[in-house]
Amino acid sequence: MKNFIKLFSILVLFFFTVTQSQSAEKVDYLKTDWSFKGLFGKFDRGSLQRGYQVYTEVCASCHSMKYLSYRNLGEKGGPEFSQAEVKAIAASFEVIDGPNADGEMFERPAKLSDKFVMPYDNVKAAQAANGGAYPPDMSVLVKARGGGVDYIYSLLQGYEDAPSGMTLDEGVHYNKYMYGNKIRMSAPLSDDLIEYGDGTKATVEQMSKDVTTFLMWAAEPHLETRHQMGFKAIIYLIILTILVYFSMKKIWSRVESEV
């Protein structure tokens, strides 16, 4: 039994480290405290709301978020804007609907059930407006990058002058954390670029943290439920395992064999 547990845990550990080393390339990303990590990790509501503000005022001019709906902004575990706020947010966007009774398409203010309005009509239009590069959809962006939130957080703050000897093409920028260090996106953030509604000082660092938190939620809207349920499930399993262990001991005590 002891041997078994030892070997099994070594196996699981090995398995874990191999997959870890496989997924994360060795880059030292900037570190910050993410409130949503850990067994009880939750999103910081204020950060999510500010993050939405950064997204909508800065990122959304190029980056779509096509899998999110306006209603998500008011749902539990997210930024949790009030119902009135979410309706107001939705109504500030125009969507094309139709055809109406006359067979015409028409514009109307967005409703809660509408998906986030896309900045471009299609991929080609997005590429044409961005020097050939397609600004990736941000719905699951943090899960689609090896370093996850740390990578996005670092990238936003990783703009520097190119080292001497490195020539950059027109419209290409140097970024310490970008794969190959060359990025088409110009530095999107600068201090006091926006004015936070809650009075928080809008430094590049603060905005990076807020918008990354928002992107994490966008990619994993059920993260809080997952953490809460996971804790309960594991506690339940541990208690049941202990009970079953003693039942097993009792049953096996009838034969002269170890379990």
Add this chain to the structure above:
Amino acid sequence: MSDHEYTPTSKVGKWFNDRLPLLTLANHLTDYPTPKNLNYWWTFGGILTFCLITQIVTGLTLAMHYIAHADMAFESVEHIMRDVNYGWLIRYIHANGASMFFLAVYIHIFRSLFYGSYKSPREIIWIIGIIIYLLMMAAAFMGYVLPWGQMSFWGATVITNLFSAIPLVGEGIVTWLWGGYSVDNPTLTRFFTLHYLIPFLILGLVVLHIWALHVPGNNNPVGIDIKKPSKDTVPFHPYIVIKDGFALLMFMIVFAFFVFYSPNILGHADNYIEANPMVTPAHIVPEWYLLPFYAILRSVPDKLLGVVAMLSAILILAVLPWLDTSKIRSAVFRPLYKQFYWILVADVLILGYMGAMPAEGLYLLIARVATAYYFLHFLVILPVLGFKEKTLPIPLSITEPVLGGSTNLAMAKNKESLDN
């Protein structure tokens, strides 16, 4: 195979059982005499059954919401993750369940290798097991294609392209597999169909696997034939049921940890990027459980020979009962085999690691040595070892672990009297 005839006590039960002996079957399963010295490595059979059922149940539920179309698959997965009630939970269980399934099957296979469970009279159980393992790999590979992310698409492209190595008809076969001239919608729909079919084939084979097991009965850590039922056995229920249940619960704790706290760690980030035939990912890597074979494939410079090597690496297991010439089953009594066994374990782990690394320089060299050793183990070491190895004395029965007069026997006797 319980020796006694079973008769239901109730009249209705008897009437039914005379027409369809389901109750006899149930009685056989609960009474099934099992060696009482099975250790926890034997609990993985039950764990694997749990894994298969979990995959089927979660898979059926996912299929109710998934759309097998190149333009909609990725979106429908996001729909499952966001809008379907507990869709995220079902999908994470299914995705991590595949990894857990393979973790368990590898332990199950290596348990068999250590205790010689593949040897006579259990060759058919073993061969059915290898077929199940092959089908599992096919199912897992096709399942990974379904979310239609970048790794799905490019993984499918790389693996299906392997068939082009077949001389003359290779290209034709690849086109036929794809249903077109590249991996596209027809590929996705047929992969979905097959991914749905294979688990039920596996289920059928599992029934045969267990049926074949119930003819000779379980092997055991001592590796000797035992009389059934006897002092050496316990009925399957409640003894083995509760023990398997206990082990399963421990396994579920590990499983739950992955599902709830790091659900994406075993997957590749690129699979959250929608498939794009115009952009090739920097590194195309398969899921972790296929990495050793991927390393073997890449360590051979010739494409055709690489494919042959990879397939042989799996198929060689099917003839293992005849490659291993030793009459002794358990490695406990084979001091040399025991060492070679652990070298093989290390070799496979090294191959797995190399499969995740780029195939160049030192990595490639190590992968080549490890590949060569893998085949050496099965083709040379095992056959020779059976003739050369000096094995330890084998006990007569489980209750008397070692033949005549040794200290072990004295200890066992001592313990028995204490227990009584």
